[in-house]
Amino acid sequence: MVTEHEAMGRAIALAARGLGTTSPNPVVGCLLLDPAGEVVGEGFHVYAGGPHAEIVALAQAGKRARGGTAIVTLEPCNHTGQTGPCAQALIAAGIRRVVIAVDDPTPVAAGGAATLRAAGVEVETGVRRQEAEAGNIAWLTAVRRSRPFVTWKYAATLDGRSAAADGTSMWITSEPARADVHRLRATVDAIVVGVGTVLADDPQLTVRYVRDGSLAIKQPLRVVVDSSGRTPEKAKVRDAAAETWIATAAAVGAGPDGHVDLNALLAELYRRGIRAVLLEGGPTLGGAFLAAGLVDRVVGYVAPKLLGAGQPSLVGAGITTIAEAIELDLTDIAQIGADLRFTATLRPKPADRPAHHPRPE
Template structure:
């Protein structure tokens, strides 16, 4: 299974489909084929592995796959049927497919007399596929909200200047996160104030191989010479302030990983709407004071309504701190904090 996980890493991190790996073993436990999914419209991992075997070679074999084999017709046929037709005797998988249309492969395999074992290294695969699995379960993209601020929570000086609060290492990490996203979302206020390109770039300023689609939310007009129009991908304009409508449209367009980068008004709207799955917070060792806070009104009127977070990691990038956090739905210290 760990080999299958390694194979899955070869697939694209963005797009509608999950990264899946598959290893096929013969009756003696020796590997006879490996495969992984290469993106929309290409063979799924199981079919990719089977394609490397001759007729009858998979009979009696064991297929080890990171995600429950699909059971539906999409761009390709159901992997469950491909495994049955190949004569595979046993299927071992890690995570259960949560898709409404694609799930059910394990049941179909059992129905055909194939031995099925699920849940092997499920925690590792759940962590690896966390963003895709969340999107599949919620029926909306996995949403990361990012901001960079001073230690006192300011995103800019009082005159509006903000270039640069954080250092080069932190800014490069942001570009890597952009590259791993399907879409990067900002408000019209950010476009008008900062004229960002919204591209993912390397250390030397070169464009990285994968670029997120730029999305601009709001009602104000954007100048025709704005940098966003020079992005490699066509910009999407969401002429609304309703973030629920924005999220629904992005999901319909096939985006599964969305990176919300600015500014404070838009970030606060996503937080208040309960649409944040992960926070990417960059803190610089500086103090700015003033009114330009990184986050504004998020619907917290009293301490009992606070938005508790679970910190997943803290990393030092140059002089800055990068904090990965997620909403804590049932924080063990919540009752104690509310009572203090």
């Protein structure tokens, strides 16, 4: 027998297994308890168009679900899309009680809780809400803002250098840290770099070195921010390993300076079903996204090395004085091989902070 609180923890862990494969849908986990509190079914949403977490759990439980409790990380959907409404499926299965962590913020899918209550099902919401929100933060942020959740990832030495004075940067971090980056890539829908990074490093920008026997790896969309179309025809990002979009100013729209409009770029990615973006561009692109207020999370890999000179890890973030510093809240610090990985969210900017929006190449 498990408590509802414990069951929600398991549902949150199940939901995380769908990261990187469910967009434009959310990650969702579900546990079903029989009337005695025993787990009789569990499931998670694996891919867009596939069965939802509740449907997977109900199929596993069968008749044992009748009279039981459904523990679900997100409000059961109330509409018919590529699959039927989960709220109705729970009612039809004879579920007596539904425990929900987070309300669905989308108008088309919301209302499941009300439908359940109208059918006489007992509903409780907000159980372990903060943890469930954190696990689904990319999708929730995206649908609330109508733009993808953006994580800026960078690697630097202890003195903040991303390359040496001669331009060399392979490798700043250790092999375990580089493998960790691939695991991070596997959780997003798109990887974004600037054309400067393509010209300097010729990266492939695919997910490699990830071992997951349960699911095939879905390669993220590769996006090159390339205002004037300078990406070479033989660049690795143009190979067949993954889909690529060369985002030019002509295709996306240009800002006053003629460079790609970053807000328009994210709007187009959202329209294409992209909900989570990993920004891996160089210091100029990172600075442009930060200056525009378009970064939601920062993941920094810091190597125990000193260079003393060379390219800084961040350029042009629109900061001219210490009072304008972008403040972060650290959410995790971990040692990965010889390196440290810092994960942080951005604190909201003061409303009166002066706007300054430099653009990447």
